[in-house]
Amino acid sequence: GPYGFLDSYDPSYTPNTTDLPGRRYCYGRQPSIGLWNLARFAEALVPLIGVRGAEAELEKYQTLFVDETESSMQRKLGLLSWTGEDDKLVQSFLDQMREDKLDYTNMWRALSSISTASKGEADDETVLKPLEWELKKVKADDKRQKWAEWVRSYAARLAEDKDRDGNGWTEEERVAAMNKVNPKYILRNYLAQNAIEKAEDGDYSEVLKLLEVLQRPYDEQPENGKYTDEPPEWASRRGVCVNSCSS
Numbered sequence: 515g516p517y518g519f520l521d522s523y524d525p526s527y528t529p530n531t532t533d534l535p536g537r538r539y540c541y542g543r544q545p546s547i548g549l550w551n552l553a554r555f556a557e558a559l560v561p562l563i564g565v566r567g568a569e570a571e572l573e574k575y576q577t578l579f580v581d582e583t584e585s586s587m588q589r590k591l592g593l594l595s596w597t598g599e600d601d602k603l604v605q606s607f608l609d610q611m612r613e614d615k616l617d618y619t620n621m622w623r624a625l626s627s628i629s630t631a632s633k634g635e636a637d638d639e640t641v642l643k644p645l646e647w648e649l650k651k652v653k654a655d656d657k658r659q660k661w662a663e664w665v666r667s668y669a670a671r672l673a674e675d676k677d678r679d680g681n682g683w684t685e686e687e688r689v690a691a692m693n694k695v696n697p698k699y700i701l702r703n704y705l706a707q708n709a710i711e712k713a714e715d716g717d718y719s720e721v722l723k724l725l726e727v728l729q730r731p732y733d734e735q736p737e738n739g740k741y742t743d744e745p746p747e748w749a750s751r752r753g754v755c756v757n758s759c760s761s
Contacts, residue, residue, distance in 0.1 A: 625668070
């Protein structure tokens with residue numbers, strides 16, 4: 515530890531103050547640090563399985579990680595198939611989220627609102643309407659145009675998507691499938707902090723409320739919409755979004 519939850523997409527985010535100088539364990543380096551940890555474990559097993567055996571198992575990790583990542587991204591995008599070009603679609607999405615400091619959870623959830631009809635829509639603002647709540651702080655015309663271009667590319671990909679038997683999803687089927695893998699509610703750092711502070715004063719109502727909301731993370735729960743709000747300014751202070759190992 516400590517651990518934290520990713521709000522705005524930032525591959526360099528780390529919840530550990532000790533890790534801040536080099537960010538060795540930051541979000542974007544989790545795959546490589548996972549491999550490093552496994553390599554240390556494999557070294558301990560060399561007397562039992564030999565060097566070649568250890569190397570073979572580490573290679574499996576790398577292959578499995580790539581396969582599972584692609585499978586996860588395919589489900590999050592609502593696709594029935596995966597092509598080499600989809601890697602670029604995902605990377606572009608992540609890059610633009612990072613550049614504009616957009617909320618990771620909310621952006622993925624909002625993608626299910628995009629219709630295949632957007633691929634042929636000429637007006638940028640009409641194209642961006644399904645994402646307007648998430649893009650409200652993106653004001654620059656060039657950035658909004660870039661997002662509109664991405665949405666059109668994504669909508670075009672959805673329109674051509676088919677499974678191995680040549681069958682596609684209806685819009686309703688795709689939306690339902692995406693909303694089962696892209697949560698609307700997560701335990702954000704500031705939400706946990708609010709609950710902790712109340713509990714320290716003997717009031718466990720917010721702890722119980724969070725438990726209630728997070729038991730159904732994929733449901734809309736319109737009455738609990740405030741729990742999807744992005745973090746307030748105070749949430750960036752140490753002790754909320756980042757902590758020391760001894761916290």
